[in-house]
Amino acid sequence: MEVIKFPKGFLWGASTSSHQAEGGNSNDWTEWEKANAHQLARKAGNNWTKQQQEMFPEMFRPENYISGRACDHYNRFEKDFDIAKLLGHNAHRFSIEWSRVEPEEGNFNEKEIEHYRQVILALRKRGLEPFVTLWHWTNPLWLPNWASNKAVDRFIKYVEKIVSSLKNEVKFWITVNESELYSAGSQLTLLWPPAGRNFISYILTIENLIKAHKAAYKIIKSIQPEAQVGVATHNVYLEAYKNRLRNAFVKKIGDWWINFYFLDMIKNHQDFIGLNYYFYYPIKDFRIYQNKNEEISDLGWEIFPEGIYHVLKDLRKYEKPIYITENGLADAKDAKREKFIKNHLYWINRAIQENIDVRGYFYWSLLDNFEWDKGFWPRFGLIEVDYQTMERKIRPSAYFYQKICQTNSLMI
Ligand code: BGC
Numbered sequence: 001m002e003v004i005k006f007p008k009g010f011l012w013g014a015s016t017s018s019h020q021a022e023g024g025n026s027n028d029w030t031e032w033e034k035a036n037a038h039q040l041a042r043k044a045g046n047n048w049t050k051q052q053q054e055m056f057p058e059m060f061r062p063e064n065y066i067s068g069r070a071c072d073h074y075n076r077f078e079k080d081f082d083i084a085k086l087l088g089h090n091a092h093r094f095s096i097e098w099s100r101v102e103p104e105e106g107n108f109n110e111k112e113i114e115h116y117r118q119v120i121l122a123l124r125k126r127g128l129e130p131f132v133t134l135w136h137w138t139n140p141l142w143l144p145n146w147a148s149n150k151a152v153d154r155f156i157k158y159v160e161k162i163v164s165s166l167k168n169e170v171k172f173w174i175t176v177n178e179s180e181l182y183s184a185g186s187q188l189t190l191l192w193p194p195a196g197r198n199f200i201s202y203i204l205t206i207e208n209l210i211k212a213h214k215a216a217y218k219i220i221k222s223i224q225p226e227a228q229v230g231v232a233t234h235n236v237y238l239e240a241y242k243n244r245l246r247n248a249f250v251k252k253i254g255d256w257w258i259n260f261y262f263l264d265m266i267k268n269h270q271d272f273i274g275l276n277y278y279f280y281y282p283i284k285d286f287r288i289y290q291n292k293n294e295e296i297s298d299l300g301w302e303i304f305p306e307g308i309y310h311v312l313k314d315l316r317k318y319e320k321p322i323y324i325t326e327n328g329l330a331d332a333k334d335a336k337r338e339k340f341i342k343n344h345l346y347w348i349n350r351a352i353q354e355n356i357d358v359r360g361y362f363y364w365s366l367l368d369n370f371e372w373d374k375g376f377w378p379r380f381g382l383i384e385v386d387y388q389t390m391e392r393k394i395r396p397s398a399y400f401y402q403k404i405c406q407t408n409s410l411m412i
Contacts, residue, residue, distance in 0.1 A: 013129075014092065016365055017177070019137065023075075032195065037063070066375075071387075072390050083394065090128060090405065093133065098138065101162065117166060132170050155216065156219060206262070217270065237304065239282045273323070278327070303329065308351075312356050327362075363401060382398035383398060
């Protein structure tokens with residue numbers, strides 16, 4: 001057995017997002033859910049294997065696709081943070097729900113802002129450093145589509161209000177979550193609201209999110225110069241199969257567009273990089289090559305921990321501290337989560353040994369939650385949630401992770 005140590009002051013925790021955990025929201029996503037739940041349930045058979053269908057029959061029920069009460073985290077956050085503390089976490093990432101704090105354009109709801117202050121204070125009271133995401137994909141109903149410039153102006157006003165109100169309580173702000181993935185999901189694939197399929201809107205959405213981040217960065221720094229401001233970016237590990245020239249060429253283009261474009265555009269407007277790592281795509285002959293023998297999650301996503309090491313090495317060029325703001329898997333039986341965490345942390349530590357400045361790790365997610373267009377059946381949580389009773393049950397892998405958090409080290 002070898003003990004692998006993490007740097008002093010390393011942050012350990014888990015992530016959530018408002019729409020996926022809180023419950024009781026009213027935003028563009030809740031409207032989209034109502035309009036699409038039936039067809040999603042009807043089509044589930046086309047999207048998932050026989051085995052997945054048998055294991056998760058709830059995918060055939062429309063209720064699965066309605067976020068509704070979600071995990072009721074809005075009302076239970078104190079108890080949920082008690083568990084995070086018990087599990088040895090010293091940091092936590094969550095998001096503010098824009099549609100709650102600004103239900104009508106320009107009209108801020110002070111009570112809801114106070115709610116988030118209480119959330120932050122509850123974290124601080126338990127010794128957890130808050131990482132606050134200002135936008136995790138959901139929009140107030142009055143907001144124009146992100147393909148429109150107007151969304152940027154409205155976002156800046158919202159950011160200004162929230163940061164002025166909560167600046168004394170928060171040090172780490174994440175402006176936007178995974179702009180790359182959101183732009184594609186909402187403007188190209190028909191999977192997420194506003195469910196467009198328009199290449200120009202896709203590009204405009206990316207460009208607007210870049211503008212939104214840069215303007216938010218400036219405004220946050222002007223209100224709170226000592227704040228640390230970053231984004232959460234979704235980077236994937238693209239590997240050129242057998243290093244062949246044509247595969248290397250596709251990798252180069254893919255890296256440029258998927259992994260670096262957004263970060264390059266904002267590189268003078270960030271204090272840290274938040275990395276969300278989930279995917280490994282080996283490229284072979286202009287396609288993604290899936291090795292059928294590899295380990296997969298309940299969603300069929302290949303588990304490839306070494307990928308995070310390569311992604312981290314690629315981020316070195318930005319010369320910024322890195323926090324892993326998401327990394328996790330859907331695993332209802334909790335059969336693979338322990339190994340998943342252990343192996344990813346092993347590769348993160350390898351990157352740290354090579355002087356890559358990684359300062360924290362947030363497992364996705366603290367709780368089982370609402371997984372967007374897939375609904376409730378994928379189970380990402382360190383904590384299992386019974387959606388009928390809202391009872392929480394700590395999964396064995398959460399105790400494994402607890403040891404790592406408490407000792408700031410990993411035994412392998
Ligand atoms: C998103 C989360 C999502 C997770 C798992 C990330 O891309 O930020 O909201 O639940 O992936 O799919």
